[in-house]
Amino acid sequence: MSTSIPVRNLATDAVAGSKIHPRKFRGFFRRIRIAGGALLFILFFGTVWLSWGGRQAVLWDLTEKQFHIFGSTFWPQDLVLLSAILIICAFGLFFLTVMAGRVWCGYTCPQSVWMWIFMWAERVTEGDRNQRKKLDQAPLSVAKLCKRTIKHGLWIVLSLATAVTFVGYFTPIRELVTNILTLEVSGAAAFWVFFFTAATYLNAGWLREKVCVHMCPYGRFQSSMLDKDSLVISYDAARGESRGARKPGSDYLSQGLGDCIDCHMCVQVCPTGIDIRDGLQMECIGCAACIDACNSIMDKMGYATGLIRYTSERALQEGGPLRIFRPRLVAYGVLLVSFIAILVWAMVSRPMASFDVTKDRGLFRYNDYGQIENSYVLTVLNKSHHAQAFTLSVSGVAGLTLIDDTRFYVGPGERLEQPVSVAANPDELQSSLVDIKFRLNAAEDPGGDLVQESVFTGARQQ
Ligand code: SF4
Ligand code: SF4
Structure with missing residues (x-):
């Protein structure tokens, strides 16, 4: 889906293979991007410090294999829910792409947000585009060394803060920071902090747009998601061509020129060159960025803005209004909302306990009453934040009884292993191997009874 326009033979930074030095610019979309980036920044650096119910509000506790998020705890048994969240996020991204192209990349992708922040650090230390280009070419001097040292120092501080915060989502952040400051950090934590510092420094400082262009799979397949009505950033060739320099206020139309003054501002601000x-x-x-840059040029020239704008291929080629809410997109939206609703329901009604039954390896034995007994080990996990009382029952054979206590308590977040014996009269056994069901009831659990199947072995009375 590319617009066919004559291309001038002017090499961009990217084409020339040199480092890309985007020019500073201002504009409406820059402000939106700063707001989106600031929101992500605040969420990322702030959430990790929040507490909820006496513990870190968001924590993926690798040691305990538990994921805590604002009072809810997910266990490895809930992995299917976490997988569902990831699938919904992927579908949400798909929906967003069909609607408005790569808005995720441009405004909120962490790679882009950190790249813009690192570019800002570069600009405040080394100056704007032309100054940075000159500095690149200048021989080594004290001034150059100072500027480069301050820039890399800023990058390292930002990378370190990012790494500590990220690791803080997997190990309690307060402990981690205290241990780092007192040099008592564990080897594993130190390794991951170092690893993510290096990764951030390389990705946002050095690789930048190369990650988006060569490494990100989303960038590769996003074009297959777009249709003729997807919002994309496009240059209006019909209005802009033929491009060319002209004097402000001149009758350029009579010279056969379009609105593009060929100033290259749109290229100079582009982070991917x-x-x-x-x-x-x-x-x-x-x-x-190219929309903001071109709009500022259009304003200066006294032309209408929007030579580069959000539009669709159809609107650009056939004219007429944009068709944002087309049937395909509405269907995707309905599906997305349905998935989210199902997920919310599954999370709210998920059982706050899980249990497992393992049959003892011994076959069976006769007790003092002539009954056949089988032994099992019951494993009950209380996934809630308070103690729960459970009642156990068993069925599958007439008169099947539990020998031990049928009621027991499990503390918050605890796992109980309980041996239990089940007895049956030999007369009631239909065969030497009978399917039975254990039923665990937690009075407060919204998920209802938990059921586990097992077998009862014995010798049928002849
Ligand atoms: S062409 Fe460059 S500046 Fe314009 S939207 Fe794409 S990446 Fe940004
Ligand atoms: S900024 Fe606008 S006027 Fe300048 S070269 Fe780009 S499209 Fe043409």
Whole structure:
């Protein structure tokens, strides 16, 4: 889906293979991107410090194999719910892409957000685009060394803060920070902090757009999700061509020129170094920097803004209004909302206990009353944050009885292993191997009774 326009033979930074130095710019979409990035930043750095019910509000406790999130705890047994969340996120991204192209990449993807922050650090230490280009080419001097040292120092501080925060979602952050400050951090925690510091520094400082262009799979397959009505950032070739320089206020139409003054501002602000006038390209991360840059030029020239704008292929080629809420998108939206509703229901009604029954390896024995007894080990996990009382019952053979206590308590988050014996009259056995059912009832559990199947072995009375 690329717009066919004549392409000038002017190499961009990306084409020339040199480092990309985007120019500073201002505009409406930049403000939206800053707001989106700030929100992500605050959520990422702030959430990890929140407490809920006496423990860190969001914590993936690897030692205990529990995921705590605002008072709810998920266990390995709930993995299916976490998988469902990931599938819904992927579907949400798919929905967003069909609607508005790579808005996720441009506004809220952590790779982009951190890349813009690192670029900001580069700009405040080394200056804007032309100053940075000059600095790259300048021989080593004290001034150059100082600027580079401050820049890399800032990058390392940002990377370290990111790494400590990220690791803090897997090991209690307060403990982690205290241990780092007192140099008592464990080897494993130190390794992961170092690893994520290096990864952030490399990704956001050095690799930048290369991650989006060459490493991110989403960038590769997003074009297959777009249709003719998807919102994408496009250059209006019909209005812009023929491009060319002109004097402000001149009658450029009579000279055969379009609205594009060929100033290259859209290329100079692009973080991936491409020329949007060449059509939609895989390298475009949808950041809208070129829209802001071109709009400011249009304003200066006294032309209407929107030479580069959010539009669809259909609107660009056939004219007419955008068709955002088309049937395909509405169907995806309904599916997405349904998935979310099912997930919420599954989370609210999930059982707050799980149990398992393991039959003892011994076959059976006769007790003092002439009954046949089988032994089992019951494992009950209380997934709630308070003690629960459970009642056990068994069925499958007439007169089948539990020998031991049928009622017991399990503390919050605890796992209980309880041996139990089950007895039956030999007359009641239909065969030497009978299917039976254990039923565990927790009075307060919204999920109802938990049932586990097992077998009862014995010798049938002749
Ligand atoms: S072409 Fe425009 S929207 Fe795409 S990455 Fe470059 S500046 Fe951002
Ligand atoms: S910023 Fe606008 S006017 Fe300048 S080259 Fe790009 S499209 Fe043309």
